[in-house]
Each structure stands twice: as structure tokens, then as C-alpha cells.
Amino acid sequence: MGIRERLSGNEAVAYALKQINPDVMGAFPITPSTEIPQYFSQYVANGEVDTAFIPVESEHSALSACIGAEAAGARAVTATSSCGLALMWELLYVAASSRLPITLACVNRALSGPININNDHSDSMGARDSGWLQLYAETNQEAYDNMLQAMRIAEHPDVQLPVMVCQDGFITSHAIENIELVETDAVRAFAGQYRPEHSLLGPEPMSVGPYDVPAYYMEHKRHQAQGMINAKRVILDVAREFERMTGRGYGLIETCRMEDAECALVLIGSSAGTAKAAVERLRAAGKRVGLVKIRAFRPFPAEELAAALQNCGAVAVMDKCAGFSAAGGPLFAEVCAALYGAAPRPLLVSYTYGLGGRDVTVDSMERVFGELEETLRTGAAAEPCRWLDVRG
Amino acid sequence: MKEIVEIRWHGRGGQGAKTASLLLADAAFNTGRYVQGFPEYGPERMGAPITAYNRISRERCTVHSNIYEPDYVVVVDETLLYAVDVTKGLSEEGAVIVNSDKKPEELRGSLHGYQGKICTVDAGRISEETLGKNFPNTPMLGAVVKVSGVIPEENFVKDMRQSFAHKFATKPQMIEGNMRALVKAMQEVLIG
Numbered sequence: 001m002g003i004r005e006r007l008s009g010n011e012a013v014a015y016a017l018k019q020i021n022p023d024v025m026g027a028f029p030i031t032p033s034t035e036i037p038q039y040f041s042q043y044v045a046n047g048e049v050d051t052a053f054i055p056v057e058s059e060h061s062a063l064s065a066c067i068g069a070e071a072a073g074a075r076a077v078t079a080t081s082s083c084g085l086a087l088m089w090e091l092l093y094v095a096a097s098s099r100l101p102i103t104l105a106c107v108n109r110a111l112s113g114p115i116n117i118n119n120d121h122s123d124s125m126g127a128r129d130s131g132w133l134q135l136y137a138e139t140n141q142e143a144y145d146n147m148l149q150a151m152r153i154a155e156h157p158d159v160q161l162p163v164m165v166c167q168d169g170f171i172t173s174h175a176i177e178n179i180e181l182v183e184t185d186a187v188r189a190f191a192g193q194y195r196p197e198h199s200l201l202g203p204e205p206m207s208v209g210p211y212d213v214p215a216y217y218m219e220h221k222r223h224q225a226q227g228m229i230n231a232k233r234v235i236l237d238v239a240r241e242f243e244r245m246t247g248r249g250y251g252l253i254e255t256c257r258m259e260d261a262e263c264a265l266v267l268i269g270s271s272a273g274t275a276k277a278a279v280e281r282l283r284a285a286g287k288r289v290g291l292v293k294i295r296a297f298r299p300f301p302a303e304e305l306a307a308a309l310q311n312c313g314a315v316a317v318m319d320k321c322a323g324f325s326a327a328g329g330p331l332f333a334e335v336c337a338a339l340y341g342a343a344p345r346p347l348l349v350s351y352t353y354g355l356g357g358r359d360v361t362v363d364s365m366e367r368v369f370g371e372l373e374e375t376l377r378t379g380a381a382a383e384p385c386r387w388l389d390v391r392g
Numbered sequence: 393m394k395e396i397v398e399i400r401w402h403g404r405g406g407q408g409a410k411t412a413s414l415l416l417a418d419a420a421f422n423t424g425r426y427v428q429g430f431p432e433y434g435p436e437r438m439g440a441p442i443t444a445y446n447r448i449s450r451e452r453c454t455v456h457s458n459i460y461e462p463d464y465v466v467v468v469d470e471t472l473l474y475a476v477d478v479t480k481g482l483s484e485e486g487a488v489i490v491n492s493d494k495k496p497e498e499l500r501g502s503l504h505g506y507q508g509k510i511c512t513v514d515a516g517r518i519s520e521e522t523l524g525k526n527f528p529n530t531p532m533l534g535a536v537v538k539v540s541g542v543i544p545e546e547n548f549v550k551d552m553r554q555s556f557a558h559k560f561a562t563k564p565q566m567i568e569g570n571m572r573a574l575v576k577a578m579q580e581v582l583i584g
Binding site: 006032117118138168170171172174175176177178270271273274276277357359360361362 | 418428
């Protein structure tokens with residue numbers, strides 16, 4: 001039933017959006033996400049979708065246009081990267097707190113400076129507490145599949161939060177690989193229509209984004225937090241339905257050879273595939289190694305990570321984002337927190353890697369496993385915050 | 393064919409090395425292979441050295457890194473031999489394929505002691521003869537398929553006609569010229 005194709009990650013996401021046929025796209029170009037609105041605008045021009053395409057003068061305006069459209073009851077989408085996401089900052093919070101389930105295709109790129117167009121996760125990691133759901137992809141297939149599932153999750157009445165569908169700039173966005181597409185009729189039936197309970201164009205008069213007084217503000221924040229908590233269950237429900245349609249299963253995390261792993265990696269995105277090759281190579285040599293890939297970073301799968309990792313001896317938590325906390329990257333901090341209550345629990349080491357497009361190889365990942373083995377042997381992490389493949 | 397064949401392209405911005413790597417991925421996909429075709433991006437400038445890559449395999453390859461130990465290297469611009477160590481990491485069982493009007497042995501001295509096969513094809517001249525312009529990427533694509541055997545030649549030629557028909561949907565006059573460039577390069581490539 002699937003359609004075998006070969007597409008880049010950007011082509012795959014643009015194609016998913018074409019199949020979904022959203023009501024509005026507000027967009028401003030920025031490398032490496034530019035191709036998504038570029039391809040999509042061709043679908044609009046060719047009449048293949050009936051989306052209102054709003055070319056705007058900045059990313060701030062792109063997300064503002066989506067907020068207005070979504071508040072009116074439309075399904076709105078946008079795409080951006082790096083400094084473009086940074087320029088959306090204020091509106092990210094407005095979208096989430098106004099409970100507007102906008103979909104944003106984020107093609108991850110280093111956030112300045114020095115200026116750099118290549119991949120890392122500093123852009124979306126910075127937005128991790130803006131109230132958006134975040135799904136990450138290892139491959140073009142996962143970027144496509146996550147996009148097909150995103151709106152169902154975000155628009156669910158128990159969630160009502162915007163969602164970022166993230167993939168690695170250039171590494172998957174500009175690389176052609178095999179992919180299996182879903183027929184458009186099936187996509188449209190799966191994605192359905194956005195039918196909000198309340199909207200500006202609905203039967204009852206309402207306003208969106210008014211001043212909130214101290215008497216109510218905190219209750220609204222508590223509701224917003226509940227949407228994020230509920231999203232864990234909804235992500236899994238939507239994934240089960242998606243698996244029935246495609247045969248491709250998804251969770252909050254993916255585990256690889258974790259059943260008896262002594263040493264493990266936790267990481268996000270395309271490098272998980274490279275790390276899987278290292279795991280297979282080391283397993284062939286009799287090493288008990290595995291990895292956990294995070295698909296949903298928001299909501300954070302704390303219990304699932306603790307269950308997957310607690311029997312390991314040593315774990316490297318890998319951040320494609322410097323963090324600058326002086327205590328390891330953001331993923332490291334959250335994995336530490338997730339495991340704090342677990343007993344037994346592994347030794348945890350932070351690795352900062354792959355910044356600004358620094359290539360991540362199978363050999364590099366094997367080196368991390370080698371260092372973890374040493375950590376396990378000595379029973380302590382001599383240097384808990386390490387940088388991978390960086391010159392002194 | 394090996395379980396996985398890895399190819400590295402060296403060109404200059406604007407010569408179409410990236411496009412050629414994507415066309416090769418297309419052609420290999422059409423023979424039922426798993427493929428990767430991807431460029432390495434830096435500051436984008438016409439004429440600057442650029443690199444692109446292909447992995448072609450029987451099983452899905454999960455690795456997302458650049459290629460450091462390729463089976464084949466394609467050099468779309470001969471002047472790169474003096475600017476980039478093009479055979480770095482190249483398998484001695486494989487080959488380097490250079491766009492050049494020289495004979496393979498004349499280039500050996502410029503390849504840092506590489507001991508494997510050296511192949512040349514005068515892609516510039518072939519392109520001028522068939523397309524009337526210097527678009528060396530199509531002849532280089534023909535040459536790498538001929539030398540590597542990564543795709544059965546007959547399937548390849550048939551598939552490329554379709555790919556060109558798709559790529560040049562608005563410029564159909566380009567289809568025949570590109571097909572001639574492809575086939576001519578496959579006939580003329582010198583394997584040393």
C-alpha cells in the first residue's frame with residue numbers, strides 16, 4: 001500500500017504538507033528550511049492544494065500570521081531554522097499559551113554566532129520551554145511520518161499545543177534517501193480537519209490573547225502544563241493508529257539493543273543512525289552496548305528513559321547543543337533528573353558533539369563507547385562533561 | 393556488487409557535481425537499491441571546491457556521516473587535483489575518475505601516490521559536442537557508472553532518459569543532448 005520513493009527530508013516534509021492540505025502557510029525563507037515553503041508554494045501555484053500561502057517579511061510575521069489564522073479556526077503551518085526560530089521567540093510563547101496547535105517544520109541549524117548554516121540543535125533546544133511539543137527525526141522517513149502525525153497530536157482536545165517537527169539541517173533535509181509514502185487519500189483521512197471547540201470565527205464571540213490578571217494567570221498556566229502532560233498519552237495513541245495504517249511503529253523513545261546493555265548512548269536525530277552502526281559493530285565484537293533515541297523531547301519521556309537506562313552501568317548523554325550551563329547540555333541535565341529517583345542507576349556522562357555541522361562518524365561513536373567502558377571500569381566519571389571530536 | 397558502494401564527488405560550485413550525485417542516487421534507486429545522495433555544504437560560491445557523496449547498498453544504511461574511505465572518487469574539474477587531496481582514503485581496489493583530456497598515466501604523478509585505477513574522460517569536450525556548452529556532470533555520471541558497474545548499464549541508460557525527461561520537462565531540447573553526452577562518456581572513458 002505504501003509508495004516507494006526517494007526524497008530529501010525537505011521534499012518529504014513539503015510532500016506531507018501537500019497531502020495534508022492545511023488551510024494556511026505563513027512563511028519566510030531561511031537555510032536549510034527554505035525548500036519546504038519553496039516546494040509548497042509550487043503546489044499552491046499549481047492548484048494542487050487550496051492552502052492560503054502568506055509570504056511575509058520576517059519570521060516574526062510568519063508565526064504571527066499563523067497565530068491569527070489558527071485563532072480564526074484554520075490549520076496553520078510554517079517552517080524555519082536557526083535565527084528564523086529565534087526571531088519567532090515571542091510568538092512561540094504566544095502560540096503555546098493561547099493553546100493554538102500550529103505546526104512548525106523546524107530544520108535544525110546552529111544558532112549564531114559565528115554565523116554557520118550547518119546542523120546542530122541549538123535553535124530548537126533554546127525553545128524547549130516555550131510550551132511547544134517537539135518531535136525529532138533520525139531520517140527523512142521519520143520527518144515525513146512525524147509530520148503526518150503532528151497535527152493529530154497537537155490539535156487533540158486534551159493537548160491543544162503547537163508542535164515542532166524537527167529534522168537535522170542538510171544531514172537529512174538535503175540528503176536523498178529511500179522513503180515509503182502513504183497514499184494521499186489515506187493521509188487526508190488520517191489527518192482529518194481542524195475543528196476547534198472555540199475560534200474567532202466560531203458562533204460565540206470571543207477574544208484571543210487578552211491581558212490575564214493574577215487572579216487567573218496561574219490557572220491558565222496550570223492548564224497549559226496539563227496539555228503537555230496529556231500529550232504523552234496522545235502521542236502514543238496517534239502512533240498506534242499510524243502503525244495500523246503504515247506498519248511503522250513510533251514511541252516517545254526508540255531503543256536499540258538495550259536488553260542487556262552495560263554501556264549506552266542517549267541522543268537525538270540523525271546521529272542516532274550513525275550510532276546504531278557503531279552499536280552493531282561493537283555487538284559483533286561481543287560488547288554489551290545499546291542506545292536510546294529520543295523522538296519526543298517535549299513532552300519529556302522521563303519515566304520511559306529511567307526504565308530504559310536504569311540497569312546500564314554507564315550512559316553517555318549526547319547534546320548537539322552547547323548549553324553553556326557549565327554543567328553539561330540540556331538533554332544531559334534532564335536525563336540526570338529523570339534517573340535521580342531510580343535505583344540502581346547508571347553513571348552518567350555528558351558529551352557535547354556535532355556543533356555547527358561537525359561531522360559525526362561511526363568511529364567517533366565507537367570512541368564514546370570505549371570511554372564509557374573505561375568509566376564503568378574505574379567506577380567514576382573523571383570528567384563528567386566532555387566534548388567529542390574537538391581540538392584543544 | 394559489494395554490500396555497500398561509497399562514492400565521493402569533487403567539483404566546483406556551479407558545475408553540477410551535487411546534481412550528478414542526486415541523479416546517480418535516482419538511477420540506483422530505480423534498480424531497487426537503497427541510496428543516499430547528499431552534498432556537503434559550506435559557504436556557497438560559484439567556483440569554490442565542493443564535495444558530494446553517494447552510498448548505494450542492498451540494505452538500508454543508517455549512517456549519516458560524510459564518506460572518508462570511498463570506493464570511487466569522481467573529479468569533475470581537473471584543476472582540483474592541485475587544490476584538494478582527491479584520493480585521500482580512496483580504496484586501492486576502486487578508482488578515481490577525472491574529467492580530463494589527458495591519458496590516465498599522465499595524471500598518476502598528481503595523485504599523491506595513489507596505486508589504484510585512474511580513469512579519464514574528456515567531459516568538457518563531450519559536453520561541448522553534445523550540449524553545445526560545458527556541463528561536465530552528465531558525462532561524469534556516465535563514466536562513474538561505466539567504471540564502477542554499480543548499476544547495470546542497460547537499465548541505467550533507460551532510466552536516465554526518464555530522469556532527463558522529468559528534469560527537463562520545460563526544456564525538452566536538452567534531453568537528447570544529455571543522453572548523447574551520457575552514452576559517449578561511457579564509450580570514451582579511459583581506464584588506466
